Structures are given as structure tokens and as C-alpha cells.
Amino acid sequence: MENIIMDKNGAVRGIDHKSCGANESTRFEKIHTEIFDTSKKASRAVADEIATLIRKKQKPDDPCVLGLATGSSPLGVYKELVRMHKEENLSFENVITFNLDEYYPMEPHALQSYVRFMDENLFNHIDIKRENVNIPDGTLPNDLVGVFCSDFEQKIQFYGGLDLQILGIGRTGHIGFNEPGSHYNSGTRMVTLDHITKMDAASDFFGEENVPRRAITMGVGTISKAQRIILMAWGEGKAPIIQETIEGGISEAVPATYLQNHSNATIVLDTASSAELVRVKTPWLVGTCNWDNALSKKAVIWLSKKLQKPILKLTDRDYTDNGMSDLVAEHGPAYNINIQMFNELQHTITGWPGGKPNADDTHRPERAEPAKKRAIIFSPHPDDDVISMGGTFIRLVDQGHDVHVAYQTSGNIAVFDEDVIRFADFFRDFNTVYSAGNRDSKRFYEEVLTSIVNKQPGDIDTPVVQKIKGLIRRGEAKAGCRYVGITDEKVHFLDMPFYETGLIQKQPVGDEDVQIIYDLLQEIKPHQIYAAGDLSDPHGTHRVCLDAIFMAIEKAKDNPWLDDCYVWLYRGAWQEWGIEEIDMAVPLSPGELLRKRKAIFKHQSQKDSALFPGVDQREFWQRAEDRNRHTADVYDKLGFAEYEAVEAFKRYYF
Numbered sequence: 001m002e003n004i005i006m007d008k009n010g011a012v013r014g015i016d017h018k019s020c021g022a023n024e025s026t027r028f029e030k031i032h033t034e035i036f037d038t039s040k041k042a043s044r045a046v047a048d049e050i051a052t053l054i055r056k057k058q059k060p061d062d063p064c065v066l067g068l069a070t071g072s073s074p075l076g077v078y079k080e081l082v083r084m085h086k087e088e089n090l091s092f093e094n095v096i097t098f099n100l101d102e103y104y105p106m107e108p109h110a111l112q113s114y115v116r117f118m119d120e121n122l123f124n125h126i127d128i129k130r131e132n133v134n135i136p137d138g139t140l141p142n143d144l145v146g147v148f149c150s151d152f153e154q155k156i157q158f159y160g161g162l163d164l165q166i167l168g169i170g171r172t173g174h175i176g177f178n179e180p181g182s183h184y185n186s187g188t189r190m191v192t193l194d195h196i197t198k199m200d201a202a203s204d205f206f207g208e209e210n211v212p213r214r215a216i217t218m219g220v221g222t223i224s225k226a227q228r229i230i231l232m233a234w235g236e237g238k239a240p241i242i243q244e245t246i247e248g249g250i251s252e253a254v255p256a257t258y259l260q261n262h263s264n265a266t267i268v269l270d271t272a273s274s275a276e277l278v279r280v281k282t283p284w285l286v287g288t289c290n291w292d293n294a295l296s297k298k299a300v301i302w303l304s305k306k307l308q309k310p311i312l313k314l315t316d317r318d319y320t321d322n323g324m325s326d327l328v329a330e331h332g333p334a335y336n337i338n339i340q341m342f343n344e345l346q347h348t349i350t351g352w353p354g355g356k357p358n359a360d361d362t363h364r365p366e367r368a369e370p371a372k373k374r375a376i377i378f379s380p381h382p383d384d385d386v387i388s389m390g391g392t393f394i395r396l397v398d399q400g401h402d403v404h405v406a407y408q409t410s411g412n413i414a415v416f417d418e419d420v421i422r423f424a425d426f427f428r429d430f431n432t433v434y435s436a437g438n439r440d441s442k443r444f445y446e447e448v449l450t451s452i453v454n455k456q457p458g459d460i461d462t463p464v465v466q467k468i469k470g471l472i473r474r475g476e477a478k479a480g481c482r483y484v485g486i487t488d489e490k491v492h493f494l495d496m497p498f499y500e501t502g503l504i505q506k507q508p509v510g511d512e513d514v515q516i517i518y519d520l521l522q523e524i525k526p527h528q529i530y531a532a533g534d535l536s537d538p539h540g541t542h543r544v545c546l547d548a549i550f551m552a553i554e555k556a557k558d559n560p561w562l563d564d565c566y567v568w569l570y571r572g573a574w575q576e577w578g579i580e581e582i583d584m585a586v587p588l589s590p591g592e593l594l595r596k597r598k599a600i601f602k603h604q605s606q607k608d609s610a611l612f613p614g615v616d617q618r619e620f621w622q623r624a625e626d627r628n629r630h631t632a633d634v635y636d637k638l639g640f641a642e643y644e645a646v647e648a649f650k651r652y653y654f
Contacts, residue, residue: 024286024287025279025283025286025287026279026286027286028246028247028277028278028279028286029246029247029277029278029279030246030247030260031245031246031259031260031262031265031266031267032265032266032267033246033266033267033268033269033274033277034266034267034268034269035269035270035271035274035280036268036269036270036271037270037271038270038271039076039234039235039270040076042076042232042234042268042269042270043074043075043076043077043079043080043232044076044080045268046077046166046230046232046268047076047077047080047081047084048080049164049230050066050077050081050164050166051081051084051088051090053163053164053228054090054091054092054094054095055090057094057163058091058094061094062094063094063095063096063132063159063160064094064095064096064163065095065096065097065098065156065159065160065161065162065163065164066095066096066097066098066162066163066164066165066166067097067098067099067100067162067164067165067166067218067223067226068097068098068099068100068118068122068166069099069100069166069167069168069176070099070100070101070114070117070118070168071168072168072234072540073167073168073169073232073233073234074166074168074232075121077166077232078121078122079121081122081126082122082125082126085125085126085127086125091127092126092127092128093127093128093129095128095132096132096134096159097128097132097133097134098134098135098152098155098156098162098218099114099118099134099135099136100165100167100175100176100177100217100218100223101114101136101176101177101215101216101217101218102114102115102135102136102137102138102215102216103138103211103212103214103215104136104138104145104190104212104214104215104216105138105139105212106138106139106212107138107139108138108139111204111459112201112204112205113138114135114136115135115138118133118135134152134155136148136149136152136188136216136217137216138216145190145216146189146190148216149187149188149189149190149216150188152188152218153187153188153222156222161225161226161227162223162225162226162227163226163227163228164226164227164228164229164230165223165226165228165229165230166229166230166231166232167223167229167230167231167232167256168231168232168233169231169233169238169241169242169245169256170196170197170200170241171196171197171200171237171238171241172194172196172197172241172254173241173244173245173253173254173255173256173257174194174197174255174256175220175223175231175255175256175259176217176218176219176220176223177191177193177197177215177216177217178191178217178218178219178220178223178255179191179192179193179194179197179255180194180252180253180254180255181252181253182219182220182252182255183219183220183221183252184220184221184224184252184258184261185219185220185221185224186219186220186221186222187218187219187221187222188216188217188218188219188222189216189217189219190214190215190216191214191215191216191217192213192214193211193212193213193214193215198211198213205457206457207457210457220255220258224258224259224261224262227264228264228265229259229262229264229265229266230265230266230267230268231245231256231259231265231266231267231268232267232268232269233267233268233269233270233273234269234270234272234273235270235272235273236272236273236275236575237574237575238273239272239273239274239275239276240276241254241256242267242269242273242274242276242277243276243277244257245257245259245267246267246277247277247278281302282299282302282323283295284299284322284323284324284326284327285322285323288326289326289327291326291327291330291331293344294580296327296331296337296341297341297344297345297580298580299324299327300314300337300338300341301341301345301578301579301580301638303318303319303322303324304637304638304639305634305637305638306322307322308637310637310638310639311338311341311342311345311638311639312338312339312342312639313338313639314334314337314338315334316328316332316333316334318334319332319334319337342639343363345579345635345638345640346640347363347364347365348365348582348583348584348585349585349587349635349640349641349646350364350365350366350584350585350586351395351586351587352364352366352395352399353366353392353395353396353584353586353649354366354373354375354395354396354399354401354528355367355368355369355371355373356368357369357371358371365583365584365649365651366528366566366584367566370527372400372401372402373401373402373526373527373528374401374402374404374524374525374526374527374528375396375401375402375403375404375526375527375528375529375530376403376404376405376406376520376521376524376526376528376529376530377389377393377403377404377405377406377530378406378408378517378529378530378531378532378545378549379405379406379407379408379477379532380408380409380532380541380542380545380546380572381407381408381409381411381414381473381541382407382409382410382411382473382474382476382477382603383411383473383476383477383480383600383603383606383620384532384534384542384572384573385405385407385480386480386484386596386599386600386602386603387572387573387600387620387621387623387624388532388534388570388571388572388573388624388647389530389570389647389649390484390595390596390599390600390624391586391588391592391593391595391596391628391645391647392530392570392586392647392649393405393484393599394484394485394592394595394596394599395586395592397484397485397486398485401528402490403486403490404486404490404491404492404524404526405477405481405486405490405491405492406492406494406517406520407474407477407491407492407493407494408494408496408499408517408545408548409494409495409496409499409500409541409545410466410469410470410473410474410493410495410499410500411470411473412461412466412467412469412470412473412500413461413469414473414605414606414610415469415472415473415605416605417452417455417465419469419472419605420448420452420465420468420469420472421448421449421452423468423471423472424444424445424448424449424468425445427441427444427445428441428442428444428445444464447464448464448465448468451464451465452465466500470495472605473603473605474493476602476603476604476605476606477491477493477603478491479602480599480600480602480603483598483599483602484599492520494516494517494520496509496513496516496517496545496548497510497512497513498510498513498544498548499541499544508544509544509547509548509551513548514548514551514552514555515552517548517549517551517552518552518555518556521552521553521556522556522559525559525561526561526565527564527565527566528565528566528567528568529549529553529565529566529567529568530568530569530570530649531545531546531549531567531568531569531570531652532545532546532569532570532571532572533546533569533570533571533577533650533652534570534571534572534573534574534575542572546569550652550654553567553654554654557654562654566651567651567652567653567654568583568584568649568650568651568652569649569650569651569652570647570648570649571627571648573616573620573623573624574616576627576630576631576648577648577649577650579631579634579635579638581650582648582649582650583649583650583651584648584649584650584651585631585635585646585647585648585649586646586647586648586649587632587641587643587644587645587646588628588643588644588645588646588647589644590644592645593625593628593644593645596624596625597621597625600620600621600624601621603620606620607619625645628645628646628647629644629645631645631646631647631648632644632645632646
């Protein structure tokens with residue numbers, strides 16, 4: 001991360017005084033905050049602290065009382081603790097745990113149960129005593145919940161309180177299930193879940209309508225009594241609420257801000273989740289900086305947007321009045337800075353994403369030669385290609401490049417059950433008409449219908465239903481590719497094994513996943529690789545798919561074709577690259593934007609209402625068009641030509 005000094009574990013230990021003033025950089029932050037370059041390094045550091053505490057307590061035979069959380073944030077911590085237990089003899093025999101919360105009502109063995117979550121991710125793999133595990137009981141009759149909550153509080157006190165509490169954070173700023181409006185001294189109790197929290201949980205429950213309305217949670221007061229608190233947050237989706245928690249005022253509207261009053265609380269972040277903090281987003285406002293090219297570009301774009309002035313109209317006074325006098329002193333006057341940054345941004349814009357033949361490519365994002373390139377577009381799900389870069393896809397095909405698409409997963413869990421019944425019904429009726437009442441087709445239909453009718457929310461689909469859902473999405477993907485203009489033999493369905501669990505939660509990427517991608521790369525030997533760099537995917541599938549591509553590229557590093565290959569990262573339905581991050585911007589005409597929309601429409605199972613829309617309820621085509629138009633609008637306001645829409649890419653250097 002720029003301008004940050006990290007220790008051997010990747011933790012921030014200070015700010016490089018040569019890059020950004022060391023004494024003032026954190027002056028807007030009201031909670032001690034550590035930033036790591038990856039969530040993996042951050043998780044390892046948190047696990048190290050927990051392990052140190054456990055071992056310290058073992059010597060005097062003192063119980064170590066831990067408050068534990070669920071969700072995606074602590075998964076890496078639990079994985080590391082399990083590794084320490086198996087490889088470093090870390091014992092949990094003296095550990096007593098209290099979990100933050102549980103949905104209500106909730107059976108302990110249900111897929112969404114936090115009992116099951118803790119068992120599968122931690123307790124089943126360590127030597128903790130089962131009597132020392134305490135998790136709110138989601139099976140209690142309603143009239144006994146109050147007594148249980150009181151006993152839960154007393155049990156924590158009996159063991160001397162929580163030694164360390166780990167937390168995640170929701171988009172509402174909730175900690176545990178303490179939603180906005182929770183009082184700072186609230187105790188363990190039943191709560192009603194906020195609408196946003198229910199939306200965020202919808203994918204785990206296969207639809208918002210299946211999410212419980214209530215939960216049992218430790219209170220803010222209970223949490224605040226812990227001797228040590230660590231709150232973790234990963235990914236750009238958490239950046240806005242993290243900024244409010246760390247730099248905003250204490251407010252019951254954001255319960256996490258209550259941690260500002262705790263004497264021993266730390267917020268642990270990865271680079272992406274720290275993006276909105278002043279010291280990261282606008283470090284020139286809190287100290288002197290090392291004005292390298294990347295930071296200068298970021299600052300100039302920020303200033304132009306803040307003052308609503310095109311880059312070429314910025315003045316020396318504009319720079320000095322906004323914390324950038326050092327930039328002017330080192331690289332000024334403003335005219336020189338403006339020209340340099342304008343030219344750099346201008347050079348990102350191209351109507352030739354595959355390179356312009358017979359042109360000077362010195363300042364173009366892509367090479368002129370070879371004039372006809374082999375390109376492969378990796379799409380995590382069977383629609384990310386057209387949603388995220390459909391216009392560029394069309395442009396590459398129209399300009400004569402050899403374009404292949406690789407759909408990394410089947411996307412089968414994102415198909416509604418009624419679509420399966422519709423296709424099974426078509427199969428039955430077709431066979432009835434053309435096979436004089438084929439009994440096998442009728443039996444097949446009845447089998448499918450029965451399995452769906454009897455399925456409970458969250459149940460895994462039968463293998464035949466999973467297959468049908470996968471085939472539905474496969475057919476839609478083929479239709480989209482045909483519309484764009486590529487033939488079926490250039491469409492590759494990889495069905496990576498990590499995904500095929502039938503559940504929201506997937507397996508870690510494995511050797512077989514990497515080998516599948518490696519084999520395809522070896523077959524095509526591409527000049528261009530397009531991959532999803534969208535790390536805000538609510539299921540994490542995009543992140544896993546990208547990791548697998550990077551691993552395959554690393555495996556192929558000794559192959560000559562890789563020396564002449566560029567990797568371009570696009571963003572998906574949830575996020576877009578910032579202008580300062582863009583290395584290639586592909587303008588789209590109104591006609592091309594309409595063609596992109598029609599390509600997206602080929603994915604009928606995701607049209608109108610997607611099964612897992614994420615936090616944005618708009619249709620995917622609407623999100624894509626609004627995002628592309630917004631990017632074009634930003635370029636326009638910075639002083640560049642006015643385009644209908646722009647698709648953006650960042651180059652990955654391997």
C-alpha cells in the first residue's frame with residue numbers, strides 16, 4: 001500500500017515520513033487502526049494475538065475467555081487458528097467461548113446456523129471442550145429467551161468477563177446484531193433485524209423472504225466490557241461504513257462508533273476496506289507526501305472533481321488551497337502538472353481495445369501488433385462477460401480478433417426453481433408430442449417437481465436439478481455469445497470444481513481448478529486475457545476465480561506465449577475502477593450500449609429479478625449502463641470528450 005510502513009506480518013506500524021507526514025496522518029481517526037495489504041495477512045496477525053493470549057493464560061492455568069464472531073470476516077482467523085492447533089500444538093483446552101449472536105428461530109444444524117458455522121470452521125477441528133462453547137440458542141420458546149439472555153450475561157461474568165472480543169461489521173454499522181438505535185449499555189437480548197441486514201443475508205437463505213426477522217445478540221454494553229476488542233473488515237464494500245466508524249462522531253445510528261470509547265479497541269483492515277480513510281484517500285490533507293506519479297494523478301483527479309473544474313483549468317491557487325502546495329513546489333507550476341496528467345488520462349482512452357493496426361502505439365494502452373489477437377475473456381458466472389465488458393467484447397469481435405470466452409462456473413445456484421420446472425415441463429411436453437407419451441419423460445418431470453416442492457429454504461438441490469440449472473445458464477451464455485458474434489467452439493464451460501457444492505459457500509480453489517485454466521491457456525496461447533477484478537462479489541466467487549487465473553498464469557510463466565500477453569481486469573455488477581486506476585477506457589456509442597443491453601437480455605434467468613442481486617435491487621443491465629455512463633460523465637467533467645458510456649480496465653502486471 002502506498003506510503004505505509006508495514007512490519008513483517010504486514011501490519012501498519014507507521015507512516016513513511018518521506019511519503020506522508022508521520023505525526024498528522026491519523027489525526028482524523030478516533031480508534032486505533034491497523035491496515036494490512038491483504039486480509040490474509042491481517043487474519044494471520046489477529047490469530048497470532050489470540051494464540052499468544054491463549055498460551056499466556058495456559059501457564060497459570062487461567063481460562064481464556066474469547067468472544068467470537070461469524071460471517072466472512074473471521075474465517076481467515078479461524079483457519080489460521082486451526083492450522084496452529086494442528087501444526088504448532090496450540091491447545092484450546094483452557095478456552096471458553098461466547099458467540100456474539102444467532103438468528104431466531106434457528107435449528108443448530110440448519111445451513112445458516114451459527115452453531116453449524118462455528119463447528120465447521122473452528123470447533124470440529126480443535127481440542128476445545130464442548131461444555132466451554134456458548135452460543136445463543138435459536139431453538140428456545142419465545143417466552144424463555146429473556147431468561148436465557150440473563151443467564152448468558154451471568155455466565156460471562158462468572159468467568160471474569162471477556163478477555164478478547166473479535167467483531168465484524170455490517171453495512172448498517174452493526175456489531176453483533178446490534179442494529180442502528182441500539183443503546184451503548186444494552187445487554188444480551190432479542191432484536192429485530194434491519195432491512196439492510198436482511199438483504200445482506202438474503203443470499204445465505206436463498207432469498208430475503210427466508211431470512212429470520214429476529215436474532216439473539218450480545219449487547220453493545222456486553223461487548224464493551226471486554227478487556228480487548230478487535231474489529232475486522234475486508235473489501236471495498238465495507239470502506240464507507242469503516243470511514244464513518246473510525247472518523248465519524250459517536251452515534252447510535254452507527255453502533256460500531258461506540259468502540260471509540262473503548263480504551264483497548266483496534267480496527268484491523270485490508271487495503272480495500274481502508275480506501276475511504278483520509279490518510280489513504282487524501283493523504284495530502286494530513287501531511288507532506290512523496291509526490292510520485294500515481295499519487296499526483298490521484299490528487300489531481302480529486303481536486304478537479306472537488307472544484308468541479310476541468311483539469312486544464314486548475315490553478316496554482318487551487319492546489320495550494322487544498323493541501324497540495326508541495327506538489328506545485330516540486331512539479332509545478334499548475335500548467336505543467338495539468339498538461340502531464342491530462343495527457344496521461346487521454347492516453348487511457350481507446351476505441352481499439354485489441355490495439356489499432358498500423359498505428360503508433362507508443363501512448364496507447366494496447367499494442368498495434370499482432371493486428372489480429374487471440375483474446376480470452378474469463379467470466380466467473382455465465383453473464384459477467386456481457387454485463388461487465390459487453391461493449392468491449394462486441395468491439396473486439398467487430399474488429400476481427402479471435403475472441404474466446406471461458407465461463408468459470410456453472411452459476412447454477414442463481415436460477416429460480418420455477419425456471420427448472422418450466423424447462424422440465426417443456427421436456428415432458430416435447431416428448432409427449434413427438435414420442436407418443438414417453439413414460440421416462442413423465443417420470444423425469446415428476447421427479448424434478450417433487451424434489452422442488454419438498455425442498456425447504458436452504459436445502460441443497462438434487463443433482464438433476466443442479467444440472468438443469470447449470471444447463472439453463474449454459475444455454476443463455478451460448479445465446480449471448482452468438483448474438484455478439486462468436487461461434488460455439490470458442491465458448492468454453494470450465495465448471496470449476498470449487499463451485500459445485502450446491503451451496504452459497506464454496507470450497508477453496510484447488511489444484512484441479514488451476515489446472516483447468518492452465519490447460520485452456522496452453523491451448524489458446526492468448527495475446528490478451530480479460531478477467532474479473534471485482535472483489536465486491538457478495539459470494540466471493542469472483543475473488544476465487546481471479547486467484548485461480550493468477551495461479552494458472554504463474555504456472556505458465558515459463559511459456560514463451562506469456563511474454564506477449566497482456567492481462568486486463570474488468571469490474572462487475574457491484575463496483576467500478578476509480579478514474580485514477582484505469583489503464584484502458586473503451587468508449588461506447590449509443591448503438592453499442594444498446595447491443596450490450598441486448599446481449600445481457602439473453603440471460604433470461606437473471607432478467608427482471610435475479611436470485612442473488614446483492615445490495616443493489618436494480619437489474620444487471622441497468623447497473624451496467626448507469627456505471628458505464630457515470631464513468632463517461634467523469635471523463636467529460638475532467639475535460640475530455642463527451643461519450644455515451646465507457647467501460648474501464650486495469651492492467652495486471654505479472
